[in-house]
Amino acid sequence: MTVFKLAFPRVNYSGVGAIEALTERLIESHGSEKGLLISDPALVSLGFAEKILNSGLNIDLFDDVRPNPDTNTVNQAYSKYVEVGAQFIIGFGGGSSIDTAKAVKILSANEGPIAAFNGIEKVKHAGAPLYAINSTAGTAAEVTSNAVITDTKTHVKHVIISDKIIPDISVNDPSIMLDIPSSVTAATGIDALTHAVESYVSVGAHALTDYVSLEAISAISQNLPLVVDNGKNIEAREKVALGQFIAGLSFNSAGLGMVHAMAHPAGAHKDLPHGVCNAILLPIVCEYNRSHRVEKFAKVAKALGVDTSDMSEEQASEAAISALHELNRRVGIPSGFGQLGVSEEDTLSWVPDALADPCAGGNPYPMPKEDIIDIYRQAL
Ligand SMILES: [Zn+2]
The missing domain is CATH 1.20.1090.10 (Dehydroquinate synthase-like - alpha domain)
Structure with a gap:
């Protein structure tokens, strides 16, 4: 007999209004602590990031995530995390933004580079709390223990798999999915x-x-x-x-x-x-x-x-x-x-x-x- 392990986020909010349910909870738990919102330019230009930026949370924004996120993007996002003195992370987007947020969570408590965590359960310390808001219905990055980051130099995709990067809270709100092409x-x-x-x-x-x-x-x-x-x-x-x-x-x-x-x-x-x-x-x-x-x-x-x-x-x-x-x-x-x-x-x-x-x-x-x-x- 082998032991089967089931692993998933502690809390999930699903349905119209789920983003507001998350921000209310974070205001309660984080108060005036600084958070970093990691997203992509398209989502920001559609105005959806406003829901978080104007929620009353103390948030800075990193919105430079591109599809198939690479090690450069991760390093830039982590620099921003350090620069603004963030204590929690919100990944908002499809798999690319949430995977970048998972990588920043790793670097918040473990010595880099991010490539060192390629493989199964190589992450030692869990790092900053991570909240993941899914804007597409595909990768399930808001649920999983995976982050896929492309190496800028070698073009190899690092597949990081660790329970420690499963988001603490995940959100699926269909109201932000209506304009997806x-x-x-x-x-x-x-x-x-x-x-x-x-x-x-x-x-x-x-x-x-x-x-x-x-x-x-x-x-x-x-x-x-x-x-x-x-x-x-x-x-x-x-x-x-x-x-x-x-x-x-x-x-x-x-x-x-x-x-x-x-x-x-x-x-x-x-x-x-x-x-x-x-x-x-x-x-x-x-x-x-x-x-x-x-x-x-x-x-x-x-x-x-x-x-x-x-x-x-x-x-x-x-x-x-x-x-x-x-x-x-x-x-x-x-x-x-x-x-x-x-x-x-x-x-x-x-x-x-x-x-x-x-x-x-x-x-x-x-x-x-x-x-x-x-x-x-x-x-x-
Ligand atoms: Zn897939």
């Missing part, structure tokens, strides 16, 4: 679906997370097309946000697999959106893994809304793969990396990083180098 909604939504599917079939899966993964697959696949068609559909937004949150609870403990291991180098070397890379790879890697998890993929098909009542388990598992392809098409995901300017030579250079990625260990079947090359070729 449909292409971003689609990519982040399929990222969340990938978390649910990969955690469900992972070698680290457990009965505790299996229920949650299937529920996430169902909530995301039913509601994502509605939100892509109409971004203002707040009920469907809330359901996708819930689905991505519980998918985060699940994969944070059960782990991921080769979709993520192969998507990380694509994001790091070509600066491609994480969700799009996952979406392209998801059906292809699932087809590869299918024969090792036929029973589970049959249940994935059902959760994706396929009527499997007249199908054998084998047929239902195949139907899951078709449904994943169809969902990609329905929400407008590019059909392959070739459309994004990637060549076969590019993908060959990603193979060593994919093999070394910490997510690779969660795949139901260890994928040898030749098969990685072949799957990248199919994904072109």
Whole structure:
């Protein structure tokens, strides 16, 4: 018997008004202490940062986070944290802002550089309190113990995994998600679906997370097309946000697999959106893994809304793969990396990083180098 560890934030606020619930609580607990708000320029220009800056909290702003955050950005954000004398951190955004905030939390109590914490449980001291407000419905960075930071020099993505960087409080407020462009909604939504599917079939899966993964697959696949068609559909937004949150609870403990291991180098070397890379790879890697998890993929098909009542388990598992392809098409995901300017030579250079990625260990079947090359070729 192996011991299964379930790890998640102490408190979560979900629903319209969740940001205000957080700021009220922080005013009570931090009083006049200085906090650093870490966000990105787009979110600030949309006016959402005002909700925190004008809440009565004593806050300074660092808003220079870009997609696929790198070690330079982390160092700049940490310098600001020290310069203003901050004692707590709020990460506000998608995965990029929250991951940067997690990295600053690490540096607040541990000697850098941030690259030294690459890997599993390398963080010694927990550091400053961290509150994470999710502005997209995808990465579940507000739930998880992961931070992915690209090395400015080597372009390798450092994947830092530690319980000590799970946010103390997480927030999912769909009212700030209404203006997300449909292409971003689609990519982040399929990222969340990938978390649910990969955690469900992972070698680290457990009965505790299996229920949650299937529920996430169902909530995301039913509601994502509605939100892509109409971004203002707040009920469907809330359901996708819930689905991505519980998918985060699940994969944070059960782990991921080769979709993520192969998507990380694509994001790091070509600066491609994480969700799009996952979406392209998801059906292809699932087809590869299918024969090792036929029973589970049959249940994935059902959760994706396929009527499997007249199908054998084998047929239902195949139907899951078709449904994943169809969902990609329905929400407008590019059909392959070739459309994004990637060549076969590019993908060959990603193979060593994919093999070394910490997510690779969660795949139901260890994928040898030749098969990685072949799957990248199919994904072109
Ligand atoms: Zn992901």
